[in-house]
Amino acid sequence: MSSFLKIALRNLFKSPTTDPYPFGETFVPKGLRGKAKYNAGACIACRMCEHVCAGGAIQIREVADKSGLEFILWHNTCTFCGLCEYYCPTKAIRLTEDYHTAHRQEDKYRYVEKGFIKYVNCAGCGTPMVPISPELLQRAYENVNKEIEILRHLCPKCRQKRALR
Amino acid sequence: MKKILQKIAKKSPWLYRINAGSCNGCDVELATTACIPRYDVERLGCKYCGSPKHADIVLITGPLTARVKEKVLRLYEEIPEPKVTVAIGVCPISGGVFRDSYAITGPIDNFIPVDVNVPGCPPRPQAIIDGIIEAIKIWETRL
Ligand code: SF4
Ligand code: SF4
Ligand code: SF4
Numbered sequence: 001m002s003s004f005l006k007i008a009l010r011n012l013f014k015s016p017t018t019d020p021y022p023f024g025e026t027f028v029p030k031g032l033r034g035k036a037k038y039n040a041g042a043c044i045a046c047r048m049c050e051h052v053c054a055g056g057a058i059q060i061r062e063v064a065d066k067s068g069l070e071f072i073l074w075h076n077t078c079t080f081c082g083l084c085e086y087y088c089p090t091k092a093i094r095l096t097e098d099y100h101t102a103h104r105q106e107d108k109y110r111y112v113e114k115g116f117i118k119y120v121n122c123a124g125c126g127t128p129m130v131p132i133s134p135e136l137l138q139r140a141y142e143n144v145n146k147e148i149e150i151l152r153h154l155c156p157k158c159r160q161k162r163a164l165r
Numbered sequence: 166m167k168k169i170l171q172k173i174a175k176k177s178p179w180l181y182r183i184n185a186g187s188c189n190g191c192d193v194e195l196a197t198t199a200c201i202p203r204y205d206v207e208r209l210g211c212k213y214c215g216s217p218k219h220a221d222i223v224l225i226t227g228p229l230t231a232r233v234k235e236k237v238l239r240l241y242e243e244i245p246e247p248k249v250t251v252a253i254g255v256c257p258i259s260g261g262v263f264r265d266s267y268a269i270t271g272p273i274d275n276f277i278p279v280d281v282n283v284p285g286c287p288p289r290p291q292a293i294i295d296g297i298i299e300a301i302k303i304w305e306t307r308l
Contacts (some may be wrong), residue, residue, distance in 0.1 A: 021204075023208075077261055079262060100292055104299065108258065
């Protein structure tokens with residue numbers, strides 16, 4: 001009994017152990033996997049993320065007018081597993097530390113992460129193609145020289161032609 | 166008298182938890198949110214109750230497996246109106262990783278009107294608290 005009193009007395013002078021959230025600041029453990037964020041500028045539409053996604057949350061498809069590709073990630077089936085980030089070659093998709101996910105039912109299907117990759121035209125023949133992001137070049141080549149910079153704006157066919165010239 | 170009761174009741178909704186076949190991940194987070202002093206949801210004026218007849222805000226976890234479906238629906242019927250329903254985790258919302266499995270009949274909103282969704286697999290206690298706050302806001306308008 002006396003030991004209990006001791007603890008009770010000691011706790012009386014300690015600050016509360018309760019996390020002040022939602023009335024105050026809370027903490028985020030480092031490396032926490034929260035909602036995914038997508039950067040269309042770095043994406044090369046390799047569809048690896050769509051392929052590995054455990055929750056089947058990612059869809060990449062061509063828009064109706066065929067002007068580019070649309071990326072959609074539905075947070076309501078994402079498991080925060082991080083496979084997309086792990087396998088993405090350019091790190092165009094990353095998990096943030098934002099885990100605040102509560103929303104009303106009417107927003108259920110609007111609760112998505114979206115992005116649009118606009119096709120560019122090949123500098124040689126003009127065929128529409130997915131632009132090659134600087135992040136991919138950085139990953140593939142240590143130094144991006146002039147020649148590579150020119151190849152970057154060509155479609156695979158024109159690239160082959162130029163390389164074999 | 167009714168008015169006074171309504172006013173008081175707004176400040177203290179009772180929470181009730183239904184496990185519709187969850188993997189236990191979300192339930193652990195719910196238990197954490199409820200029971201350990203660090204996250205203490207009772208600060209928001211709500212309290213967990215053991216009987217569906219007392220419940221005001223229903224928290225549902227799990228993808229509604231074929232095996233528990235009837236029991237969950239029966240339990241849900243027993244909760245008096247007005248009630249607010251919160252789906253916790255991606256399972257009840259979309260089926261999560263169990264989507265399209267023969268063993269589940271969810272998503273839950275095919276059978277039960279859901280008001281608030283808290284996705285995550287499982288969601289963090291703070292996200293669950295966010296969801297409960299949202300539910301309390303809806304609860305206040307329904308009384
Ligand atoms: S974190 Fe996992 S479930 Fe979520 S989008 Fe990435 S791969 Fe899919
Ligand atoms: S986000 Fe990454 S993995 Fe997904 S299509 Fe784009 S580049 Fe490929
Ligand atoms: S959402 Fe994830 S943690 Fe929660 S019950 Fe489903 S599988 Fe388990």
